[in-house]
Amino acid sequence: MSFDVVLxxxxxxxxxxxxxxxxxxxxxxxxxxxxxxxxxxxxxxxEGIMLTSAFxxxxxxxxxxxxxxxxxxxxxxxxxxxxxxxxFHLHLETDIILAGIAIxxxxxxxxxxxxxxxxxxxxxxxxxxxxxxxxxxxxxxxDIPFLGRVISGQHIFVWIAxxxxxxxxxxxxxxxxxxxxxxxxxxxxxxxxxxINVKRTRMIALLISGFLASFGxxxxxxxxxxxxQREMTAGRGFIxxxxxxxxxxxxxxxxxxxxxxxxxxxxxxxxxxxxIPSQLVQTIPYFVTIMALVIYNLREQAIxxxxxxxxxxxxxxxxxxxxx
Amino acid sequence: MIRxxxxxxxxxxxxxxxxxxxxxxxxxxxxxxxxxxDPIGAYRAFLTGPVSRINRAGEWIKEAITLTLLxxxxxxxxxxxxxxxxxxxxxxxxxxxxxxxxxxVPLPSVLRIPLALIAGMLVGGLFGALPGYLKAHLNANExxxxxxLNAIALRVYDYFLIFHIKPExxxxxxxxxxxxxxxxxxxxxxxxxxxxxxELFSRRANITIMLYIAIVVVILxxxxxxxxxxxxxxxxxxxxxxxxxxxxxxxxxxxxxxFAISGVVAGLAGAYLGMGIHQKLIANITIGIAFEGIVVAxxxxxxxxxxxxxxxxxxxxxxxxxxxxxxxxxxxxxVLVIQxxxxxxxxxxxxxxxxxxxxxxxxxxNKATAPEEGGQNVV
Numbered sequence: 001m002s003f004d005v006v007l008x009x010x011x012x013x014x015x016x017x018x019x020x021x022x023x024x025x026x027x028x029x030x031x032x033x034x035x036x037x038x039x040x041x042x043x044x045x046x047e048g049i050m051l052t053s054a055f056x057x058x059x060x061x062x063x064x065x066x067x068x069x070x071x072x073x074x075x076x077x078x079x080x081x082x083x084x085x086x087x088f089h090l091h092l093e094t095d096i097i098l099a100g101i102a103i104x105x106x107x108x109x110x111x112x113x114x115x116x117x118x119x120x121x122x123x124x125x126x127x128x129x130x131x132x133x134x135x136x137x138x139x140x141x142x143d144i145p146f147l148g149r150v151i152s153g154q155h156i157f158v159w160i161a162x163x164x165x166x167x168x169x170x171x172x173x174x175x176x177x178x179x180x181x182x183x184x185x186x187x188x189x190x191x192x193x194x195x196i197n198v199k200r201t202r203m204i205a206l207l208i209s210g211f212l213a214s215f216g217x218x219x220x221x222x223x224x225x226x227x228x229q230r231e232m233t234a235g236r237g238f239i240x241x242x243x244x245x246x247x248x249x250x251x252x253x254x255x256x257x258x259x260x261x262x263x264x265x266x267x268x269x270x271x272x273x274x275x276i277p278s279q280l281v282q283t284i285p286y287f288v289t290i291m292a293l294v295i296y297n298l299r300e301q302a303i304x305x306x307x308x309x310x311x312x313x314x315x316x317x318x319x320x321x322x323x324x
Numbered sequence: 325m326i327r328x329x330x331x332x333x334x335x336x337x338x339x340x341x342x343x344x345x346x347x348x349x350x351x352x353x354x355x356x357x358x359x360x361x362d363p364i365g366a367y368r369a370f371l372t373g374p375v376s377r378i379n380r381a382g383e384w385i386k387e388a389i390t391l392t393l394l395x396x397x398x399x400x401x402x403x404x405x406x407x408x409x410x411x412x413x414x415x416x417x418x419x420x421x422x423x424x425x426x427x428x429v430p431l432p433s434v435l436r437i438p439l440a441l442i443a444g445m446l447v448g449g450l451f452g453a454l455p456g457y458l459k460a461h462l463n464a465n466e467x468x469x470x471x472x473l474n475a476i477a478l479r480v481y482d483y484f485l486i487f488h489i490k491p492e493x494x495x496x497x498x499x500x501x502x503x504x505x506x507x508x509x510x511x512x513x514x515x516x517x518x519x520x521x522x523e524l525f526s527r528r529a530n531i532t533i534m535l536y537i538a539i540v541v542v543i544l545x546x547x548x549x550x551x552x553x554x555x556x557x558x559x560x561x562x563x564x565x566x567x568x569x570x571x572x573x574x575x576x577x578x579x580x581x582x583f584a585i586s587g588v589v590a591g592l593a594g595a596y597l598g599m600g601i602h603q604k605l606i607a608n609i610t611i612g613i614a615f616e617g618i619v620v621a622x623x624x625x626x627x628x629x630x631x632x633x634x635x636x637x638x639x640x641x642x643x644x645x646x647x648x649x650x651x652x653x654x655x656x657x658x659v660l661v662i663q664x665x666x667x668x669x670x671x672x673x674x675x676x677x678x679x680x681x682x683x684x685x686x687x688x689x690n691k692a693t694a695p696e697e698g699g700q701n702v703v
Contacts (some may be wrong), residue, residue: 113661122657
């Protein structure tokens with residue numbers, strides 16, 4: 001296959017639609033990672049939260065026959081497991097990284113274990129008839145030639161991801177709770193002195209994070225696929241974490257970064273037909289993330305230096321004015 | 325006397341870990357009771373399986389060797405109060421490079437094996453130094469950077485395995501078996517008077533010379549940590565990073581070195597996966613073992629001498645779970661649940677204090693003289 005065929009397929013509506021589809025289970029946990037990161041904790045349990053909710057969603061929807069109940073239970077399980085994480089971290093003073101690793105292991109083992117108990121199969125939930133969330137067809141837009149094929153007919157979680165990004169942006173920057181949360185992440189001691197309950201703020205951040213990540217898990221098992229497979233999140237929780245840093249720790253930046261990862265993933269499949277090894281293409285976003293991390297930190301340091309310098313200058317001025 | 329013993333921090337740590345393991349095994353048994361037709365049989369297989377046959381014991385020891393190396397790798401970083409999740413990437417590249425040498429470099433085994441091991445360690449060390457450098461000089465969060473580097477290493481490993489190493493036209497993603505010159509020899513030398521033991525072990529429980537290498541590495545890491553200036557710096561950083569810096573320690577250099585040495589040990593573990601355990605390179609060679617070093621280091625409280633014992637104990641659980649799965653209706657993933665609970669209980673700083681508090685409060689109540697406040701206001 002020649003290069004321009006690949007190029008043409010990249011700019012096709014089907015490809016862009018697939019980027020949206022692949023990105024959704026990255027955007028949602030990435031938003032969760034963003035919120036905990038801003039509250040001052042690295043949530044590496046995103047992976048485990050996603051697995052738990054993906055599993056619960058499939059099981060409950062299969063046994064109850066209701067997709068809505070499945071989604072509800074999936075989200076509840078994700079929030080619950082974040083609560084366990086938060087309780088161990090905040091109440092029993094477990095290191096959050098170690099507790100996060102434990103949660104991931106618990107989710108990996110627990111889901112496979114229960115899958116085997118319930119279905120007798122350790123690989124996937126094929127024997128269960130679980131539900132699939134509906135697609136959204138947009139009446140007028142779907143007739144627009146290019147755009148219609150990209151955004152119409154996507155499953156509901158794609159839309160939820162964008163709406164939640166918007167809501168998270170409002171929460172973080174337009175509400176007092178969001179300000180408190182960022183204050184706690186910036187400087188917990190100072191926030192404490194200002195009368196903010198640091199523990200409670202962090203717990204709320206973790207619970208919201210679980211809420212968002214569990215939608216990511218449900219996307220995997222009730223929209224992207226319609227079964228649960230063992231370890232089906234396959235590192236998406238960690239990619240989500242990377243997207244937070246690549247996105248400059250901002251909601252819309254995080255969304256874009258997650259979509260970049262989705263794009264790279266989709267692209268690597270296309271390039272496979274050009275004899276360019278997909279594995280090497282897939283490493284690019286990770287390199288970019290490391291660079292973004294470095295650049296972000298260098299910029300932070302520069303800003304801090306600048307602030308210190310300004311403060312000193314002001315201080316010297318005020319001293320001088322008192323003396324004169 | 326018992327009270328005095330109990331006051332020693334080391335004894336208390338040990339008791340705490342013992343308590344955590346007991347509680348999680350208890351919970352494991354409850355889970356087994358709920359799901360199994362024959363819970364006693366399943367649990368017996370789990371708890372006594374690894375020592376029931378010589379080949380099973382061999383599997384256990386082989387696993388414990390990997391876990392020892394990984395535990396040491398993590399303990400080094402933890403001791404400096406740093407964090408690294410990079411063992412997976414370092415192992416993958418260590419396995420890749422040493423495996424390539426073991427497969428393709430036409431040297432006799434006396435040269436090929438040391439060359440492969442050293443190359444694996446070197447690559448692991450370089451790849452380990454990278455997050456250290458990013459952390460020390462560019463202030464990049466080492467948790468995130470090691471995770472990213474793992475993802476990169478995994479894809480690089482897959483790329484070389486699929487496009488260059490696996491035999492032409494093979495339907496599976498694995499290399500050929502290593503030639504005899506590239507496989508680690510059995511730990512019992514093939515000498516006339518040891519012929520019986522050699523025969524027994526090489527056929528039924530192939531424990532390799534990595535057993536000795538691992539013991540040497542334990543001693544080296546202990547020596548490094550407690551008998552060298554670098555080890556002093558490392559422990560100072562762990563006690564208080566700022567104080568170490570004010571005390572004149574070049575913390576940047578020490579951070580990079582710590583990560584590099586940790587990477588060397590993980591690289592060796594990777595080489596062992598290829599040349600000792602699988603005897604070929606397979607896809608996902610590190611699956612299920614990548615984060616296990618953390619558990620071992622936690623159980624050993626970052627003490628290198630305790631690491632092999634923690635690795636034996638923990639490897640025992642893993643090997644037992646495998647046997648339980650094969651001989652009963654309980655799947656091996658139960659051990660993951662047990663493992664998660666162990667991590668949570670061992671690392672929860674306040675579990676034991678809370679229990680102590682309750683116990684002492686109960687005693688106070690029994691005396692019926694002291695008011696209840698004693699049990700309440702301890703933070």
